[in-house]
Amino acid sequence: MLLSCQKNSYLKELEADVVSCESSQFKIDKKKVQGYEVVLSDTVLFPEGGGQPDDRGRIGDVPVLRVEWRHDKAIHFTEQRVEVGARVHVVVDWVRRxxxxxxxxxxxxxxxxxxxxxxxxxxxxxxxxxxxxxxxxxxxxxxxxxxxxxxxxxxxxxxxxxxxxxxxxxxxxxxxxxxxxxxxxxxxxxxxxxxxxxxxxxxxxxxxxxxxxxxxxxxxxxxxxxxxxxxxxxxxxxxxxxxxxxxxxxxxILKAGPDQHAELTDKLQKSLRLATRNSLSLLRDVAVLEAQRHLRSGDQTTRLFSLHRKEGDVEFMNIVANEISEQNKDTLMFLTVGDEKESGFFLLSGPQEAVSSLGSSVCTALEGKGAGKAGRFQGKAGKLSKRGEALRIIEEYMRQTQAEK
Missing domain, CATH: 3.30.980.10 (Threonyl-trna Synthetase; Chain A, domain 2)
Known part of the structure; x- marks a missing residue:
């Protein structure tokens, strides 16, 4: 049958009879809602179809959350029961319609x-x-x-x-x-x-x-x-x-009129790319210097090197680890980068036995996710604020292994 909303799209309200009202479960914004399926003798609420979304409105004082076609009937979904046989006033949300x-x-x-x-x-x-x-x-x-x-x-x-x-x-x-x-x-x-x-x-x-x-x-x-x-x-x-x-x-932001927005934004992007390249180049140099400073210190009796750098990235950690491991494969390295109060990245590198034993525990302490292979365990740290706890686990392992020797 043709609904009144199809006969006259400008009709905003009408009186109708409640034909049926049955319990039902339906989805609203991907969430399951327990409610009712209401069928009326006629309606001004258009069901979804043909690319057009469904209407919203009210049956009396009851909000209609969805409307859809089922065969030749319009099914109104509500969270409240509507009395079967009642004469009701149906109103469409006209702005949406x-x-x-x-x-x-x-x-x-x-x-x-x-x-x-x-x-x-x-x-x-x-x-x-x-x-x-x-x-x-x-x-x-x-x-x-x-x-x-x-x-x-x-x-x-x-x-x-x-x-x-x-x-x-x-x-x-x-x-x-x-x-x-x-x-x-x-x-x-x-x-x-x-x-x-x-x-x-x-x-x-x-x-x-x-x-x-x-x-x-x-x-x-x-x-x-x-x-x-x-x-x-x-x-x-x-x-x-x-x-x-x-x-x-x-x-x-740009301190210039709309006609200059595109030109100035392009200049800013170019400047940002150049600054980023320079920053990354400097960061790589810092990584090499950090590794060399540790190697020159001569204090490697603990065979543990711990370093955190807020401005670093994954490549920074890998450069440090590569530089140190090339000259001293027995050093166990615990490296982290990122904001100490937020999430970041971590790398555990060194003797394969130590890394295999500690990797999962360190990852759990940092509330992160990661994986290990060939003497390295790295991943994302959920909370770098737990770095101290992770370091204590590593230090305790080092003390135990030293005592066993």
């Missing part, structure tokens, strides 16, 4: 113009839930038509908004000749003189209600397809508001 109508009708318009101008066929589409994020259309194309995609996007956007300016009528009509296996009537959405397409979703009655459409560009999709991103209606204003906020933030 109208946003979906704008994006859905916008998709029909974009699809029709893209097909007519360039032969791009829409294979699927999706509305992104975040209001300023827009929607995405998957277009199938041939390689020869990929040339100049930005020019095509600009041209499509101009044509699309010309149709909006003309206030073209959008109507819903019935169709005969139903496909095999279909239950109930078929709805056809007609954009006068532009498009005529089967669709069960909710739509605007006039393209002027779209206000405007902004094509955000294209990106490579799966299986040779192209994803066309867009925002329509109120989402354009929200998207623009986010852009203006970011622009103001960048102006404050």
């Amino acid at each position: 109208f946003d979906h109508m704008q994006q859905h009708t916008g998709q029909h318009l974009i699809t029709a113009v893209a097909d007519g101008e360039y032969g791009y066929q829409t294979t699927s589409w999706v509305i992104l839930e975040a209001h300023a994020s827009g929607a995405s259309i998957d277009l199938r194309h041939t390689p020869s038509r990929v040339a100049g995609p930005q020019e095509q996007v600009v041209h499509l956007e101009d044509l699309i908004n010309e149709h909006i300016m003309k206030s073209v009528t959008v109507t819903v009509v019935r169709a005969r000749g139903l496909p095999d296996g279909h239950v109930g009537p078929i709805r056809v959405i007609s954009i006068d003189g532009i498009d005529c397409n089967m669709c069960g979703g909710t739509h605007l009655s006039n393209l002027s209600h779209l206000q405007t459409i902004k094509l955000l560009g294209v990106e490579k999709g799966k299986k040779g397809k192209t994803n066309l991103l867009f925002v329509a209606g109120e989402r354009v204003r929200k998207y623009l508001a986010k852009c203006v906020t970011r622009e103001k933030q960048l102006t404050s």
